């Protein structure tokens with residue numbers, strides 16, 4: 001069968017390699033190979049359909065419009081999203097044309113949950129390797145906001161990377177770089193300028209190894225950075241769409257763009273407006289030095305407020321820990337607890353609804369059985 005070549009060990013020579021295909025994906029796809037099914041990467045989704053890039057005939061790639069209904073799930077986090085690797089049936093003779101049969105298990109995912117109206121969680125992008133957080137040097141450095149973006153980056157499973165943008169607008173970046181680095185333990189911080197090209201080669205080299213997303217506040221320079229990395233204006237497309245009245249929310253024809261230097265960039269409208277989600281796992285990494293200090297507190301459940309033998313307060317006292325860091329940590333923890341409790345309330349309400357339905361169904365079943373067995377009339 002011709003599809004066997006798609007699972008050959010040399011994943012780097014695979015046509016999908018430029019989209020991030022590697023041997024691990026090849027292994028995960030192997031059990032689906034055969035019956036004409038193809039591996040593909042989803043580059044855009046909308047209303048039950050998606051654009052998916054699959055290997056073409058002559059060793060190239062083709063983009064198919066595919067039906068995602070076959071992977072429909074009541075769990076919104078299992079619905080196809082940009083960045084997903086898919087098992088595709090390219091046969092156009094299906095009722096709705098080519099279809100996505102299954103999704104390969106995700107390595108990482110950005111999930112929007114409690115901050116939106118829907119509490120169930122909505123996956124914004126999948127299989128991200130690098131979460132690039134753009135921070136403008138033209139405005140005052142807001143480290144609290146940076147920590148927020150870092151926590152959601154860690155939470156996704158991706159490796160954060162901070163890019164301080166618009167470096168051409170500040171005479172000396174030394175202190176700003178040091179401040180950002182202190183707020184981002186374990187994270188590479190780059191200084192860049194789309195205007196002068198500073199730092200773009202390093203950024204391009206880091207991103208060459210996988211799938212990246214750009215996070216950051218509006219005005220941080222994400223679009224400009226995207227264009228610089230792509231070497232062309234993706235925003236042109238937005239202007240065209242505006243002209244024909246299709247609205248502003250579509251910035252690109254695809255949400256997943258291959259970079260000329262290697263790697264791909266996911267740029268979806270949803271990711272641009274992300275807030276903080278229930279990101280407890282992420283928080284512990286953003287504030288890893290506080291977590292480390294806390295390990296030495298006398299009480300295991302120390303809240304680092306006034307307890308005796310508190311290692312965090314001791315570090316605050318002798319200047320090893322900044323007040324701002326601890327305040328920021330406390331604030332995010334509180335916010336997180338609030339979001340989590342809100343999610344729990346919704347989850348509990350949903351559970352009650354399900355149990356009500358089940359017990360009603362169970363009662364009906366019971367009565368029906370009883371009715372069938374003993375010839376009794378059903379009583380409700």
Ligand code: GDP
Nearest residue numbers: 166193194195217218219220221222223224225
């Ligand atoms: P986004 O909202 O994060 O996508 O930010 P934009 O890419 O739209 O940039 C916001 C503003 O900053 C625009 O006016 C850009 O021209 C400007 N800008 C972006 N990058 C740079 C840079 O490296 N240097 C300078 N001087 N301005 C920049």
Ligand code: ZN
Nearest residue numbers: 297302304310
């Ligand atoms: Zn403590």
